[in-house]
Structure formats: structure tokens, C-alpha cells
Amino acid sequence: MNQNVVAPLVGVVMGSRSDWETMQHATQRLEQLGVPHEVRVVSAHRTPELLVDYAKSAQARGLRAIIAGAGGAAHLPGMIAAMTAVPVLGVPVQSRALSGLDSLLSIVQMPAGVPVATFAIGNAGAANAGLFAAALLAAGHANIAAALADFRAKQTADVLAQPDPRQP
Numbered sequence: 484m485n486q487n488v489v490a491p492l493v494g495v496v497m498g499s500r501s502d503w504e505t506m507q508h509a510t511q512r513l514e515q516l517g518v519p520h521e522v523r524v525v526s527a528h529r530t531p532e533l534l535v536d537y538a539k540s541a542q543a544r545g546l547r548a549i550i551a552g553a554g555g556a557a558h559l560p561g562m563i564a565a566m567t568a569v570p571v572l573g574v575p576v577q578s579r580a581l582s583g584l585d586s587l588l589s590i591v592q593m594p595a596g597v598p599v600a601t602f603a604i605g606n607a608g609a610a611n612a613g614l615f616a617a618a619l620l621a622a623g624h625a626n627i628a629a630a631l632a633d634f635r636a637k638q639t640a641d642v643l644a645q646p647d648p649r650q651p
């Protein structure tokens with residue numbers, strides 16, 4: 484699938500270019516599963532007006548999920564969730580100072596009424612956010628459902644094919 488010509492269903496945003504090393508694990512899963520997506524740097528603190536525009540236009544532009552990754556004072560996912568009904572999947576990026584615990588607590592401790600689905604700190608969280616976004620879309624997109632089922636089956640087969648950890 485050519486990701487450039489199909490309207491994106493998932494927005495992947497991050498607070499800084501420095502978050503890309505982590506967030507690329509989300510886009511890798513989306514690409515693998517054929518989920519049309521877009522990628523943007525949108526900072527809650529450095530580009531607040533862009534954040535408002537992005538969040539308020541997301542639903543009308545056809546986005547069905549937003550994966551938002553940020554580190555430290557990680558306000559991006561919560562602020563997006565405050566301004567759109569599109570489901571927001573938060574990824575705590577591993578910060579240098581506090582190893583991502585600051586990011587995790589900033590994202591997960593939302594007040595009742597403004598949910599952010601929060602994932603694990605770092606690469607695993609980003610990967611799982613990509614898979615979760617695909618799962619959200621699977622009910623309405625048979626191609627994504629099939630790709631997700633194939634991914635899960637292969638993952639299981641790979642483990643079963645090599646049960647002895649001493650073997651290379």
C-alpha cells in the first residue's frame with residue numbers, strides 16, 4: 484500500500500524529533516499491517532497552537548486513532564485527548580533524567596472524563612500502540628484484520644518453532 488496517497492486513519496505524533504527513535508516502533512507496526520498513517524512532530528509546549536489545530540481537525544480529517552508519544556513533562560497525549568473524541572493512545576518516551584517514569588505518570592494520571600490509553604515506557608509501548616491502533620480499526624477494515632491475524636499467528640509460530648533458548 485502506498486502510504487502517501489491513501490488518507491491516513493492513524494496520526495502518529497510526538498513532542499520532539501528526539502522521540503522518533505522510540506516512535507518509529509509504532510509506525511513500523513502500522514506499515515507492516517497496512518494501516519494508512521501520518522507522522523508529525525507536535526509539541527504541547529513549543530508549538531501549542533499547532534497542537535490545538537491538529538487535535539481539533541483530527542476527526543474531520545478522518546483520523547480514527549492518534550498515537551501520541553512524549554517524554555518528561557509529557558502533556559501531549561492528554562492535551563490532544565482534551566480537544567478531540569478520537570481515541571488517543573499515549574506512549575511514554577524514556578527520558579534521560581527519570582528513565583520515563585515522569586513520562587508515564589504524566590500520561591497515565593488523567594482526570595476522569597478525558598481518557599488516554601497509556602502504554603509501556605519506550606519501544607515496547609510504541610510497538611504495542613501501533614498494534615492496538617490496528618486492532619481498533621480491524622472491525623471496519625477486513626485487510627487490517629487479516630494482517631493482524633497473520634502477525635499474531637506468525638509471532639506464535641516463531642516461539643513454538645524454537646522452544647529451546649540454548650539453540651541459536
Ligand code: RP5
Nearest residue numbers: 498499501502553554555576
Ligand atoms: C518532550 O520533551 C519531548 O516529547 C521529548 O521527549 C522531551 C525532550 O525533548 P528535546 O529536548 O529532546 O527536544 O517535549
